[in-house]
Amino acid sequence: MSDLSQDILARVEAVKDEAIRFFQDFTRIDTSNPPGNTEAGAAFIARFLDRHGLAHRVIAPQKTMPNILASTAMAAPGRHLVLNGHIDVFPAGDPALWSRNPWSGDIVDGAVFGRGTADMKCGTTASIFTYLLLHGMRDRLKGRLTLTAVSDEETGGRWGTGYLIENHAAEVLGDCVLNGEPSSPWTVRFGEKSPIWFRFRVRTPGAHSAYPHVSKSATKIAARLMLDLEALEKLEPQIPELVTRMLSRPEALAAIERGLGKGAMHSATHVTVNFGIVQAGVKINMLPGDCVVEADIRMPVGVETAHIRAEVNRILERYPEVTAEELIQPPCEPTCSDPDHEMLRLIQDNAERLNGQRPVPIVTLGGTDCRFWRLEGIPAYVYGCSPGRMSAPDECVPIEEFLHVLKTHALSAGLYLERA
Numbered sequence: 001m002s003d004l005s006q007d008i009l010a011r012v013e014a015v016k017d018e019a020i021r022f023f024q025d026f027t028r029i030d031t032s033n034p035p036g037n038t039e040a041g042a043a044f045i046a047r048f049l050d051r052h053g054l055a056h057r058v059i060a061p062q063k064t065m066p067n068i069l070a071s072t073a074m075a076a077p078g079r080h081l082v083l084n085g086h087i088d089v090f091p092a093g094d095p096a097l098w099s100r101n102p103w104s105g106d107i108v109d110g111a112v113f114g115r116g117t118a119d120m121k122c123g124t125t126a127s128i129f130t131y132l133l134l135h136g137m138r139d140r141l142k143g144r145l146t147l148t149a150v151s152d153e154e155t156g157g158r159w160g161t162g163y164l165i166e167n168h169a170a171e172v173l174g175d176c177v178l179n180g181e182p183s184s185p186w187t188v189r190f191g192e193k194s195p196i197w198f199r200f201r202v203r204t205p206g207a208h209s210a211y212p213h214v215s216k217s218a219t220k221i222a223a224r225l226m227l228d229l230e231a232l233e234k235l236e237p238q239i240p241e242l243v244t245r246m247l248s249r250p251e252a253l254a255a256i257e258r259g260l261g262k263g264a265m266h267s268a269t270h271v272t273v274n275f276g277i278v279q280a281g282v283k284i285n286m287l288p289g290d291c292v293v294e295a296d297i298r299m300p301v302g303v304e305t306a307h308i309r310a311e312v313n314r315i316l317e318r319y320p321e322v323t324a325e326e327l328i329q330p331p332c333e334p335t336c337s338d339p340d341h342e343m344l345r346l347i348q349d350n351a352e353r354l355n356g357q358r359p360v361p362i363v364t365l366g367g368t369d370c371r372f373w374r375l376e377g378i379p380a381y382v383y384g385c386s387p388g389r390m391s392a393p394d395e396c397v398p399i400e401e402f403l404h405v406l407k408t409h410a411l412s413a414g415l416y417l418e419r420a
Helices: 003-027 039-051 117-135 161-167 218-234 241-247 250-260 264-268 305-316 342-355 370-374 399-418
Strands: 057-059 067-073 076-086 111-113 142-150 176-179 187-192 194-203 272-280 290-299 322-326 360-364 380-382 396-398
Touching (some): 003 039, 003 111, 003 117, 003 399, 067 117, 067 161, 111 117, 117 142, 117 399, 142 161, 142 399, 176 370, 187 342, 218 272, 218 305, 241 360, 250 264, 250 360, 264 360, 342 399, 370 380
Parallel strands (some): 076 176, 187 360
Antiparallel strands (some): 111 396, 194 322, 272 290
16 A cells, blocks of 8 residues: 555544534534525535535525535646535425434434435545545645535535536536445446426316216326336437447456345336326315426436437327426436546555455436536546435445545545656
8 A cells, every 4th residue: 555545544444523513513404405505514614624624615506506616736737526415305294204303313223314315425425535635645646636515416416516517617627527326336327317397287177976978087187197207217219339348247247236226127228207296186076277396317328318318208299188298407317427537446456455445437327416527528437325224214324434435535536646
């Protein structure tokens, strides 16, 4: 292990307790999206940076969705590495389904407990502390390190990463991006599926349920529509040879299903359709005249939004009572980066050195803000904690896993900038 690596690990050890407390306190701040108000979360990060003398800016195109941008020039010219994490998290849902307060940040059985711990306050904390540690070693590094802690990731990123890249490209594009979204210790993500979200509204006159001859039922129409939309899952993607080569290896199948669950490889390489919201009806004996269905359609690499849009429009031709609205604007294509890139190898080498497990390159199931950089031609890679109970009640991240992610990020970022 190099002198730089040993020094980085020593510095992680020195701030370990502070990092765990930060992770806990960050979790205690309700930054659920929707509604998407992350002002308290961003202020918490800003205070931390202020305490450590780290200059930063708050960029808030929407007042309630501020973004934190900080950047450090190293001692010599070189490459520009961007660290990216998001502040907003999923809503907690019904608190009665949790074993304790979902915003407690408590340590339970060696894990930090609460909504957003996995997605992605673990990874964002790792990015913030990686930035802190490498800022303190800037005299030994080259190039530039930038921290982007953003809002609005859970609802498309228009006012977060998307805004920064569109309006502050010179500051945030960089040469490479490191992100700490959940990946599991067994995988490192070089690409991702992309969501296209639709809101379908069914409108009919409605009636008393004893008079079904007077009006069609909006809910019955919606049920048939949902069945037809599920047929999108049978589409055969034209997966690029590069991605096929990486995912066809036996170790890739083993790693993705160990880290993300049995069946994850099929989900990674096929269209999936989920109806996250269905709203209709006023009373049991009233025939609904209005029904709203919101669908999350996930496209693998090899399927374009235009294809899905065309298929949806073809289905809607059979449903004159239905209107559709796309919810993510602008839409985004599935993306991937070079799986042989130096940063990916650094992540693999450092993770293996730390825990004996060499993460396998895969394409991720969920979307991340990395797509914004990939669409600009900037390679971006994801290594984070296990998804575990991400978005479910009793979400938590083991402290040991959090510290492993922090060490892997700090080592990989430091070595990348040492070689710049």
